[in-house]
Amino acid sequence: MVQTDNRPRVAWIAGVGASAGLGAALGRRFAREGFTVALTGRTRERIEAVVDEIRRTGGDALALPGDVTSESEMAVIAAQIAQAGALEAAVFNAGNSSSARLLDLGAAQFESVWRAGTLGGLIFGKEAVRAMLAAAGGSLLFTGATASLRGRPPFAAFAASKAALRSLSQSFAREFGPQGVHVAHVIIDGGIDGERLRQAAPQRIEASGGDGLLQPDEIADAYWRLHQQPRSAWSQEIDLRPYNESF
Structure with missing residues (x-):
């Protein structure tokens, strides 16, 4: 935790979609602590809806849509953030799951998942760290999954992407931790009670018993x-x- 300077504190969240999702929840949480939250995702309309929600509750938020796999787009967003304040926290929550049996998994599908979940983490992380090194440090947090630790069919591409992101987070931590940047990886080991799961598996929501999902x-928090x-x-990984999830 740092107080960078007298400018507004900024938290940059990449991977923001529906209001009932983790990216939006992260934006609301940091906004509640007085941060200006910069929200990045692929769909402008969804990001702007979350920004409006945060502003209605008295928070400060910016809609900065972009593709995390594009170095030029992330550089532009980083420059916009620098104009808004001092980047103190950055969360890489982007990525896309994809299912296919291994013999049906094509190179294009595999690469698409890797680009969003791993290459995007590298590009986003580099822009975040550059800003933090120029200030007094900060926090760079990566969202992982059960697949970060083990692969299983039909999610080989997703597991490969998440395992690589975990390794990438460790590399960031070992290089930039001594320079004041706290890098941590968060393994989400279970289903999230959000829009994606509600649409894809409503029966799982019903069977969860109310508190059986994250x-x-x-x-x-x-x-x-x-x-x-x-x-x-500092924790590097949590x-x-x-409570009822097997592991």
Whole structure:
């Protein structure tokens, strides 16, 4: 945790979609703490809806849509953020799951998942770290999944992408931790009670018993606590799961 300078504190969240999702919950959480939140995702309309929601509750938010796999687009967004304030927290929550049996998994599909989930993490992380090194440090947080630790069919592409992102987070942490940037990886080990799961598997929502799924706002609390950690006791990785999730 740092107080960078007298400019507004900014938290940049990449991977923001529906209001009932983790990216939006992270934006709301950091806005509640007085941050200007810069929200990045692929769909402008969805991002602007979350920005309006945050502003209606008294927070400050910016809609900065873009493709995390594009170096030029991320550089433009980083420059816009620098105009808004001092980047103190950045969360890479982007990525896309894709299912296919291995013999049916084409190179294009595999590469698409890797680009969004791993290459995007590299590009986003570099822009975030550049801003933090120019200030007094900050927090760079990556969203992982059960697939970060083990692969299983039919999610080989997703698992490969998430395992690589985990390794990337460790590399960022070892290089930039000594320079004041707290890098952490959060393994989300279970289903999130958000729009994606509600649409794809409503029966799982019903069977969860109310607290058998991860709640986006409660996950966001854990990210906030990571950002708050004193540098004498930083976590590089934590895992989150419902009480009844097997592991």
